[in-house]
Structure formats: C-alpha cells, structure tokens
Amino acid sequence: MSARGRAVDRLLTLDELPALPLPDDQAERARERAARYGMTRDHAVELGEPVIARVERRAAEGDRLAVRDRHRRLTYADLAAEARRLAALLERSGVEPGTVVGVGGERGAAVVAAFLAIELVGALYVPVDTAWPAARVRDVLDQAGAGLLLVADDASARGSALVDGAREAGCRIVRASEAEQCPPWQGPARLDSLDQPRYVLFTSGSTGRPKGAVVEHRGMVNHLHAKIVDLGLTADDAVAQTAPLGFDISVWQMLCPLLVGGRVEVVEDEAAHDPVAFARAVERRGITVAELVPTMVRHLLDDLAADSGRSGVPDGLRWMIATGEELPAELARRWLAAAPHARLLNAYGPTECSDDVTHHVVTEGDLDLLRLPIGTPIVNARLYVLRGEDDGAWRACDLGETGELFVGGVCVGRGYLGDPERTRAAFYRDPFDPAGRLYRTGDAVRLLPPGEGGEDRPVLQYLGRVDRQVKIAGVRMELGEIEAVLRRHPSVGAAAVVVHEHPAPPRP
Template sequence: APGERELVLGGWNATGCVVPGVSLVGLFEERVGCVPDAVAVVFGSVVLSYGEFGVRVRRLARLLMGLGVGPESLVGVAVGRSVELVVGIYAVLEAGGGYVPVDVDQPVERVEYVLGVAAPVLVLSTSVDRVGLPGSVVVVELDVVDVSGFSGEPISDGERLGVLRGENPAYVMFTSGSTGRPKGVVVSHAGIVNRLLWMQGEYGLGSDDVVLLKTPVTFDVSVWELFWPLLVGARLVVAEPGGHRDPAYLVDVIVGNGVTTAHFVPSMLAVFTAEPAVARCVSVRRVFASGEALSASVASRMRGLVPGVRVHNLYGPTEASVDVTFHEVTDADVVGVPIGVPVWNTQVFVLDGWLRPVPVGVVGELYVGGVQLARGYRGRVDLTADRFVANPFGCGSRLYRTGDRVRWLSGGELEYVGRVDFQVKLRGQRVELGEIEAVLLRYGGVAQAVVVLRGGSGGEFVVGYVVPECGVVVEGLAVVEWVAGVLPGYMVPSVVVVLDELPVTVNGKLDRKALPEP
C-alpha cells in the first residue's frame, strides 16, 4: 500500500543528523587538551593519563610519518592486547594512516594473504609477536624502537604527508569470505565517526565511565571499545590477551576496575551469565550484545543478575562501520529480541529479489545505505560491485546487500530471521533454520540453540544443538517431541544434541563447523 511504502522507505528511515566533519584524530586530540591529567588507559598495573598517552601516541606517529605513513596508506598492527597495541593503533591514525589488525596466531598462509592484499607500508609488532609474520614485510618492534627523540606535541595537518579527510581509511578489517579467502573491508573516518558520535548521543558515556577492551582487534566491535571512551574523557581498561574467553577473569577485571560498559557476543554472554560471580559486577551499567542473534533468555538472565544494568542489542555488518541498528532489551522481549531501528544518517531497507520493498511483517533481505557504508573491499573491485549496489531509492548513492533476512515489526523495528545462506530446501520445502532455532529456545531450560543441515545428495536432515541453563537437565528426545507439537513435520529436527557449551571462534562467535556429528 502507498502509505506503508512511504513508512518503510521514509518514515522509519528518518535518521538525518548533522555530524561535524572531523576525524577520529581530531576528536581524540580535543579530549587530550581538555583532560590531560585524567586516567585514559589501564592495563594491569600500568596506568596512563590522557596527557601521557597523547605524548606516546604522537611520538610514535612522527616516527611512522618519517617512514612514509600518511593519508591513504595502511599499517599492519600485529600486537597482542596491551598498552602497546592501543598506542600503536592510535599512532597510525595520528600519522594519517589506516590500521590493519593482524592476528599472528592464525595460520601463516592467512597472515601472508592478508598482508599481501593490504600491502601496508610497514607492520607494527613486538619482538615476540613478529615470529608469525612473513620475512618480507618491514616490521617496527614497539618494545625495541626508541621514540624519545620525537616531539610529543600535537601534530598539524601541515606536518602530515597530506591533509587527513573524512573519506580516508581509518582501518581495514578482514572478514571471512564465502570463497574461503578473507575480504579486507575499508572503512573511512567519516563512517566510523558517525557511528561513534551516534553512540555517544544515544548512550551518553561520561567521564566517570569505564569501558572494557576485550574484543580481539581483528573483530570490528573492538573499534568502538578502543575509541569511544577516549573521545569523551572516559577510561579504557584493557583485558589480558585471551581474557575475553575466561568468565572468572572477566568478573575480576570488571569488579577490580569498576567497569561500567562492556560488550559480549551473545554466545559469550550465555557463558558469562552462567558464572555465579557475575552478581558481583554491580558497577556495570551497560552491556552491549552484537555479532549474533541475542536470545531473550540470555538477555533476561543478564538483567536479572545485575540490578539496573541495561542490555542493548546492536546489529551491523563490518561493511557498514560496525553497527547500523539498535534496540534496548525490555521486559516485553520474551520470545525474541529485535535488532531495532537505524542509527544516525543510516537507512535500512527490507527488499525482495527484485529490490522492491516488502510489506511490514514479510521477510526480505536487508540492504543498508548511508554515510557508514565502507568504501568497499581492498583489491576486490568485482566483489565490491557485487555487494555494494546502486540505491534504487536515492540518486547516486549505494546500498550494501547484507545477506541477512529480516522483517519489519509493526512498531518500526527490525526483527532478525536468519542468513540468506541458512535458508535451505528440505524435502522440497523452504526451511528457515533460524525459525527452528527460535522455537528450540522456547523449550524450558534451554539457554542456547543452533540448527544445522546434515547429510547430502537428497538425504539431508535437520540437527538441533542445545545448551541447557545452569543446573537444568535437558533430554534431546523430549525436545524433539515438544518441537513436533509446534512446527510442521518437515521442520522438526531428526535429533537434538545436548552440549555443555557451543564451540566458538577466536572472536567468540559460534563456530558451526566445529559442531559434533550427532
């Protein structure tokens, strides 16, 4: 209907907001000048004020500039989670470059591929971390290099190799590709600044706030953990390497540092909330979840464990500056948790296969437009053209095709249904695996659920995997029988496997390939 079309294309996408044309560097320097004596970064016993941190960043940046780093150039960062990591990333940006996080624990072949595509001017590392790097790259060892001879004063655009502009890359994040080769997503300063200033406008971090950096820097959630606190005068607490996988350690670091703001991938939030000591985390005010579908039971458990904590469900692809929609969990979210409404200067469209908007309540593919769209994939013009398409609703602009299936809810929020690739044909019927997962989560005592298709050449069958809530016994056969009373026969899992925990990747996301055979 015409009225509904206007609503889904215009009314629910009225997100215009004036954002100053600044870079991450400008925002950070402004804060250093305002609160030089406030604590900026904490890592174990190491504490740096804004002034001290700023001096370290600028000195290293001047070294990098002398080595040819400036706007449009890239620098690899292969450093374990530490103060050096944070200083290194900020210094790359201060010099005008974009940073490329590199995980040296990954196979050598993958590291070589990432560096080959990114073609960085050099790689920041340490004498320990550089072991996993190919010998062909120029490496600056942060634990060895002496930058004391460089000035720690603010750097002007005149000093840089070029003027730093909003369209210049802030970072290149490599994500897994369907071809098996990682894709380097190039995100600009303008895109990530919009994302961070929206976050500050929406959630109002204050100088008394403490943000935990625990996400691996190869995962884009780390971007807001790294930059949001230091753009507003708050404190950044850096978790130990590997600490993001240890609930007991996380409780200790949260309690010991008075952390107020933290992010969890839903899989890890389920593990974290099973830790009884989480009730000690009374300083926590905001918990953000993204990267996977957030179950209502896990969100509810977090809200029940820490009085007053607010749980926020965020959604977004790396190709659109981390997050593009948001929703605060409420008591009304009992069956599922919506992914919410679009952030500033961002449009979200639910379209059919012919790029036409679908009615409210009908499932379609999510397309994203606006200032947060990435420039594209580094060195992959073909892939960029395939995923970033012309916007049929806006002259000269682009949309990113997410591959996610969603629907509009009547109140103007989006509900996540599943991946386009997780929609399968089974015995001639179209089956949405995410729909089966949602039903499994409604079974009493189930904390997490995953559904996959097993078998092949006509003999495919659905397998469910569930993780019970702490202290609850769940029988797989009983779950199958219960689901048979809720879903059509062709959608009922042939078997439900009960696991102690779901396998996760290094980023804390569900690792479907590691699920055991039934």
C-alpha cells in the same frame, strides 16, 4: 612504501558500482516506508574531527586516565605523546598518506596509540591478530598491500606466526618500542576528506581468501558518536576492551571512550575468556560498559550463579551489549532477571558498514517473541527492507513482510580492497542518495508492527542468512572459504561443509 600503492587506488569509485534494479515506484515506496516506520535517523554529528584531536584537547584539561592495560596506565597526555612518537617512527619508516599499515601484537595501550599515530599520518590501519596462523597473516597483509607491520609489543616480535606471516608477505617489521627515541611528529592529523579510508578489516570470503572491508573516516566517527548517543556515555564511563583486533568492535571499544574523556580498560585474554575472572575485572576496574557475544554472556551468568563467593553481576556495570551472534530470548530473560541494573543492548551490524547499524534496548515486552528485535537504526543510518522478484527486480516490503536488509547512509564503507568483483556483488549506487552507497547485507529481516514486541513503534527482527554464511562463536564464516581451504590439500579432491548444531556440553 609507495611501491605497494595507495589503498584508494584499489577501490571502485561510485560510478563504477552497479545500479540496484529497483523500479522508480518501488524506490519511492521504500523511501516513504523507511521514513514512516523510523528506519531513518538523522542526527547532527561533527564528522570532520580526528580522534587524536579530541585526545589532545582532553590532554590539556588535566591528568586524566585514558587507557589502562595489565602493564601500563596512560593519561591523555601520555597517549597523545606516544601517538606522535609512533607517527614519527612510521613516517621515518616510509609510511605515506593513503598507504596501509599492519598492526599486530598483544591488545593494549600501544595498539590504541598506534591507531592514533596512523590517523596522524593519514594512513590506513589494518589489524593482524596474534592468534592467526602465519598463512592467514600473510594473506591479509598481502591482500591489503601493506608494506609494513608495526608490532605493538616486543614479545610478539620474537619468533611468532605474526612475524613469519608478515615476512612471507614481504612486509618490513617495525617495533613500537623503536619510537621511544623519536621526536614527536608535528602538525595536525592528515585528513583530506570525510570519505578518506580509515581502516581495513578482513572478513571471511567464499573464494578461500579473506575480504578486506574498507571503512571511511566519516563512517567510523559516526559509529563512535552513535554509541555515545545511545549509551549516554560520559567522562565517568569505562569501556571494557575485550575484542580481538580482527573484530570490528575492537575499534569502537578502543576509541569511543576517548571522545568523551572516559577510559579504555583493556581486559587481558585470560580474564576476557574466563567469565568469573571477567566479572572480577569489571568490579575491580570500575568498568561500566561491556560487550560480549551471547555465548559468553551465557557462560558469565552460568558461572556467576555457580560461584558461591560472588553476589552476581557487578553493580557498577551500566550496559551489557550483546553482539556477533543472535541473542536468544531465553538468555535475555535470564540477564534481565540477574542484572536489572545493567541494561541489555542487542546490537547488529556488518563490518562493511562501520560496525553496528541497529541498536535495541531489550525489555520484558520483547521476551515472548521467538526472535528478539535488532531494533532501529543508529544515527545517520538508513535501512530498507526489500524483496527480490523473479524478474531480478526488487520491491519494498511493508510491515510484517520478510525481505532482505539494505543499508544506506554515512556508515556504508567503500567496498572490498582490491576486489572489484565482490564489491560489485554487495555494494550499489544508492537509489535514494545520488552521492551515497547502498550495502546488501544478505540478512533476512522483517519489520515488526508496533506492539508485537516491547515497543510502540516498528522494530526490525533478524530472521537469518539468505546465503551460506554462518556465525560460529561470533565469527562470521563463509562455508565456501572453509571448503576452498580444504581443497588446497593435495589429498582432497572435493569438499562440502555443513553446520550441525549440538547442545553445549555441561560446564564443570
């Protein structure tokens, strides 16, 4: 396994990142405005505790359900034991601290245990989606430098594109079921430092190859606690795990409930993609927190209104989180009217910054805006709105001015794995924190003055992209990546991709 190299050796150090061309007077102005307008939010978080340590403490408190999928129910004790057996299997298979482990298969309890096992041995988790073609699987695992693919379920290990792509990448295939005969791995989780890389998630890249965004342990844990703080999560909560493994939101959906003694309810694809079946799963399984892309929220409201056998959104749902796409004000209005008992959270954030960096609870006062606010920073995130000048320098924007969003704080990741050129194009040394990184999002935003929406404080409003990146059904895509793939075909000499928006066809 060591032949593939440690991931940290393929990342730029802080000193290797460029300095942002922000004059001293503008840096001071940006710092002052971020503080004055509530774009910084300090909050004490215990960043040094691995998730598995919290799971094992919960296991000692009683026979509490931790995760449930359509096949199995695991208590906290069951989950901890499975994670330790998987950790033993990984170590026996040659996995070392700092190496990358691919994980694929059906979403379920085994994937949650696999993440915790990887945390135990100090390796990095890179998810591989079973819906990907073999070429995408090969590219992701090859670029990640993974020497092993852990397949969560035996069904996915038989004749699938997942396995074909892994073999093309030169990965060893290991089945999670092989851990059943392994003795539990011993000792505490290997955590050398808070900036230890924890996982790699691949996003669209303009060169035709995906970009592997590396998230640190502290960024991941901080985001988990941000959800706990802003959603008020407790041991009584059940979070729907609906996101494909290749989406960054799958990480918090799998792990966040475990920090508070709640449970993860893995909703199978058939129900996750069928609005009425999803609503029934929410009601039957006591789900209190769900997260969907706005397109799916719209279908949920449409189908529930058309289903005479249902009374509407289940009463037990406390939160609906909209993410991955812009949330239209008209859709938010429908949700507030149909489900006043379930608060609507508009969440925004890039994979490169450990997932969400802003939250906004939508209120009636927001609905007259053409575009809803994305809100204010999560805990320990620092947000700056800057505008580029003709001379290449940047300046700080004031209330109401349009600029580009930059993110600082513990949430900012380490860059792109093995890709120094694209890392230097998006990550900078943080001019406000000499030990930190600053991420350029490529998103145009403005700070709404107090009272323009439903808040008596400034909030951020998303205005669109400043580059050629688009969101299609919640998936971030570089148009350049599609063009690059088209040009690979021997019959294609040149390619140009544009996006046309059409009204959604009427649903039967």
